[in-house]
Amino acid sequence: MKCALVTGGSRGIGKAICLKMAAMGYYVLVNYKSNVVEAENTLAQIKQAGGNGELLAFNVADREQIKEVVQGWINNNESADIEVLVNNAGIRDDSFMVWLKDEQWDSVIKTSLDSFFYVTRLVLEEMMLNRFGRIINVVSLSGIKGLPGQTNYSAAKSGVIGATKALAQEVGRSGITVNAVAPGFIKTDMTDGLDEKELRRNIPVNRFGLPEEVAHAVGFLASKEASYITGEVLSINGGLYT
DSSP states (O other), rough: OEEEEEOOOHHHHHHHHHHHHHHHHHHEEEEESSSSHHHHHHHHHHHTTTTTTEEEEEOOOOOHHHHIIIHHHHHOOTTTTTEEEEEEOOOOOOOOOGOOOHHHHHHHIIIIIIHHHHHHHHHHHHHHHTOEEEEEEEOOOHHOOOTBBBBBHHHHHHHHHHHHHHHHHHHHGGTTTEEEEESSSSSGGGGGTTHHHHHHGGSSSOOOOOHHHHHHHHHHHGGGGTTTSOOEEEETTTTOOO
């Protein structure tokens, strides 16, 4: 059984990616932290569309939970392979650095950067044994450009970008590609409080993006047709560049 693990898969971009992976024929492991209602809704939509999967509850900011749940699933499902890993989970907790609290720094770094390391390391060995794997990291325009008030978020996402490029060089000979997608302003819960009318003036296509547009790019990078693309960061931002 070929599986795709999507962290932060219950809402927004993560949900769209889960649906895309299911449409590509993968058994989808939908990770979520606490919102079981949204997670169950995502899984229901997967099944309604003819796909299949299951929920995998763990906090990506807690390395012990990651080890317990992900390693436990791997041990209990020897006939299944996690062929695609999408490190999507992330949070924002914005503040200018002069007022940034320790816990704001720690939570954002743990959720985006630390989780990439702890989740990826667990699934990587099996991918190397099978000599095939697709790792796609969802980063951000903030990780490329840097945005005021997001020192913690920019640091976390740019850290994942650097790790993406390094890991791609380590595992390429094993048939594993490692890429990232960097969304700009996408219509999700994370952008609900933003002034879209004002911000879209700076976006050449004059609108916010849709989660499905990010998911489509992730689907391509997860495909066998993308086997000669690795170590890349694909911007999905309507032309909003640095």
